[in-house]
Amino acid sequence: MKKNLLYNLLVLTLLLAILSGCGNEPTVSSAEPTPASTVEEVTEAPAPAPTEEHSVEEEASIGEPMEEEIQYSEPLTYPLADGDVTFTILHAEPQLGPMSGMVGMSSYGDFETIAQGTEYIGVTPEWRSLSQMNGDTQFNLIIASGDYPDVICGVDKYYVGGFMKAYEDDVIITLDDYIVEDMPEYWNLVQEDETLCRAVTADNGSYMAWYSIYDKTVVNEGYFIRKDWCDKLNMDIPTSIDELNEFAYTAKNQFGLESVLLMGEGLDTLASAWGVAATTASGSGFAYHREGDQLVADITSQVYEDYIRQLHQWYEDGIVPRNFTELDTSNMSGTMEKELAADRTAIASTMVNSMDNLTNPDPDFELAPMVCTIDGGNIHSGQGERQFDSCSISTGCDEELIPYIMGWMNYWYTEEGAMAGSYGIQGVDYDYDQDGNIYYLEGITENEYGFPPMLYSRARCFSGASFGLMYQDRTVPFFTDAQTEAINVWTSRTDDLCAIPNSLGLNSEESDVVALYATDLATYISEEVPKFVTGDRSFDTWDEFVAECAGMHVDELLAAYQGAYDRYLTK
Numbered sequence: 172m173k174k175n176l177l178y179n180l181l182v183l184t185l186l187l188a189i190l191s192g193c194g195n196e197p198t199v200s201s202a203e204p205t206p207a208s209t210v211e212e213v214t215e216a217p218a219p220a221p222t223e224e225h226s227v228e229e230e231a232s233i234g235e236p237m238e239e240e241i242q243y244s245e246p247l248t249y250p251l252a253d254g255d256v257t258f259t260i261l262h263a264e265p266q267l268g269p270m271s272g273m274v275g276m277s278s279y280g281d282f283e284t285i286a287q288g289t290e291y292i293g294v295t296p297e298w299r300s301l302s303q304m305n306g307d308t309q310f311n312l313i314i315a316s317g318d319y320p321d322v323i324c325g326v327d328k329y330y331v332g333g334f335m336k337a338y339e340d341d342v343i344i345t346l347d348d349y350i351v352e353d354m355p356e357y358w359n360l361v362q363e364d365e366t367l368c369r370a371v372t373a374d375n376g377s378y379m380a381w382y383s384i385y386d387k388t389v390v391n392e393g394y395f396i397r398k399d400w401c402d403k404l405n406m407d408i409p410t411s412i413d414e415l416n417e418f419a420y421t422a423k424n425q426f427g428l429e430s431v432l433l434m435g436e437g438l439d440t441l442a443s444a445w446g447v448a449a450t451t452a453s454g455s456g457f458a459y460h461r462e463g464d465q466l467v468a469d470i471t472s473q474v475y476e477d478y479i480r481q482l483h484q485w486y487e488d489g490i491v492p493r494n495f496t497e498l499d500t501s502n503m504s505g506t507m508e509k510e511l512a513a514d515r516t517a518i519a520s521t522m523v524n525s526m527d528n529l530t531n532p533d534p535d536f537e538l539a540p541m542v543c544t545i546d547g548g549n550i551h552s553g554q555g556e557r558q559f560d561s562c563s564i565s566t567g568c569d570e571e572l573i574p575y576i577m578g579w580m581n582y583w584y585t586e587e588g589a590m591a592g593s594y595g596i597q598g599v600d601y602d603y604d605q606d607g608n609i610y611y612l613e614g615i616t617e618n619e620y621g622f623p624p625m626l627y628s629r630a631r632c633f634s635g636a637s638f639g640l641m642y643q644d645r646t647v648p649f650f651t652d653a654q655t656e657a658i659n660v661w662t663s664r665t666d667d668l669c670a671i672p673n674s675l676g677l678n679s680e681e682s683d684v685v686a687l688y689a690t691d692l693a694t695y696i697s698e699e700v701p702k703f704v705t706g707d708r709s710f711d712t713w714d715e716f717v718a719e720c721a722g723m724h725v726d727e728l729l730a731a732y733q734g735a736y737d738r739y740l741t742k
Contacts, residue, residue: 241362244355246585250293251578257295258568258576259320261313263560264300266635273620274630282633284591294579301325314342319567322576324637326380326563332682334379334563339679343563346378346577353577356584357381360640370558370674374738380561381580386589386642388554390661392522394441395529398539400426400517408539411547412444412481419490422517432518433507434491435500438482438700440520443552444544445478446669456693457685457728460552461669464740466733470696470720476713482704496701523654524625524646540657542664553670554662560637583639593642595631611648625649675739681731688724695723 264277271277278298279285289295299320301309310329313319323343330337337343351358361368361384373379400422401408409415419431434440447460447469458469469475485491492498500506500520507519508528518541521529529538544550562580564573582588594601594609601611611624618627625646634641647655677685699716702708708716 241359243359243362244351246355247353247578247581249291249578249582251575252293254290254293254295256293256572256575257297258322258572258579259297259299260322260324260562261299261301261310261320262322262324262562262637263306264302265629265633266303267630268626270620270622270626270630276630279633279636282631284595284632287596288582288588288591289579292579292582294575296322296579319565321565321568321572322562323565324562325560327561327676332679333676334373335375335676336679336682337563338373338379341566343379343565344568346381346564349573349577350378350381353574354381354581354584356581356640357384360384360584364557367557369739369742370556370672372742374676374678374735374742376742380563381577381638382558382561383637383639383641384584385557385559386640388557388662389643389658390554390665391524391658392520393657393661394518394520394541394543395526395538395657396541397422397511397517398537399533399535401539402537408541409543410541412441412543412545414547415543419485419517420488423489426514426517428515428517429489430492430516431490432485433498433500433510433516433520434482434485434495435498435506436496436701437500438495438704440482440491441543442478443550445474445481446545446551447472447475447478456689457732458693458696459671459729459732461671461736464736466671466729466736468725468729470692471717471725476717479700479703480710483706483710486704487706495704523650523657526654526657527651538653540660542661549668550665551668551670552665553667554665556673558674560635562637580638589640589642592633592636592639593645595628600628600631609644609648671736672739675732675735677731677735681734684724684727684731688728692720692723692725692728696720 262279265271265279265282267274267276275281278300280296280298306325307329310325314330319342326337326343327333330342334343338345346354361371367384371378371380371382371384396408396418398408401418404418404421404425406418406421407414409418422428423431432440447458459466460469460472461467482491486493486495498506505528507516507521508530510516511519511529512531514531514533519529526538530536542550564576568576583592590597595615599612600615601609604610611628615628615631616624618624620627622630628645628649629635632645633639634645650658699708703710703713703716
């Protein structure tokens, strides 16, 4: 790739003087044609005077680290072209559910916000959509054909081996030569958050993709408890497992409940209270959690055994359903809604968006958000990550197109682009009141299709796309006070002390280990663990069971993820 030698020497000099927020800053290329932008010149702060005992270098090594200064890039100037520059993009179709056919939107090119932004930018994407049902098959067929579109979304999701394998196989390129100059809004955003910077770069610190990014993290799913029943029993909302047990056994007897706490076949009921990932499959099928910087396999840990023993006791005492192996307790099943409406349970888990579905004819019925842990403290498994879906540039893309493509993407990380992507079009979909608060207009709240406003708003913005800055508060205008309280409670009681990044990148050898062993182990665990819960298998054989699992390559699987996590920490 062409490089501007003078420019690179300047950047190299700056990098020797300061550290970037991400550790490894990419080299910048001025490949032509380039949209107008420059990197802001950084003035180095004067170094502290050396003491008699130590040099400046020695002082830096033994004292508190100096605060690092972020190197920001200058914004782009739009339009980038006159509309005659086009590029192709392979992207999953919008997740609009039953709305898709009615509103006639099968690709992101059908969004009015994107069409309006495209006209302003002056660069036009041509969309090729992957279906939500068999997108992985379609993706593999396109890759096998060798006829790559310019932009490929979801390489980390669809390509076996992820970004690095796709790069090694000459499917995608690294963006290091472009991202500082051609996606400055994205670059600046990433540099301000070290955790985010680690998450969006490969093991070697290179940029293999850009991501859609949330402006902040929130927890929007958790447990609700019958507050009206807590009040009748003169009990506070439980925060520890001991308090939960006191409520559960009292409520069962007082209200004649068949079960108090819903549990389905996945056995993930309150798993986070014990700090374990899950009792069956976890992503790859291998469940693990973090203790400090060490990853620990759930199945061989004492805390996991404690959790399963508690589930068994709840099963024996009728706190959880006796038919849990037959229950679908997912958000879409409606089981929780039916059980709550019929006064057959006191605790349920759902997303805050679905909270309105949790109703009961009792005029005193009231739900409250609940967070329970063993010690009554926080859940340490994390609030989630700011980045989600990704886009990469393929080796089939002409080099002269790259600045235009990245400039088009960059717009959606500007304030104007982010507002369009998150809320829609001002004056059509939303507006501001006299206090500067956002509210939705009748085009959303009284839409012609009769869809719930929150659902229909997704057809007006593109919050599920693989690019852009997405504002988490976009749904706040739809929420009741109770929903807002739920998010606040769940978020405030969750921290990242033991969180494991979703963005861990397995190398080829690690991927082979996971592919070879994880599914068989997960299958065996999912078959045997429910037997301990129901009593069909005695806890006297627990150690034997753990040894059997260990013999199914737990150590090799754990080492694979530990290797990926160790590399993550050194980015």
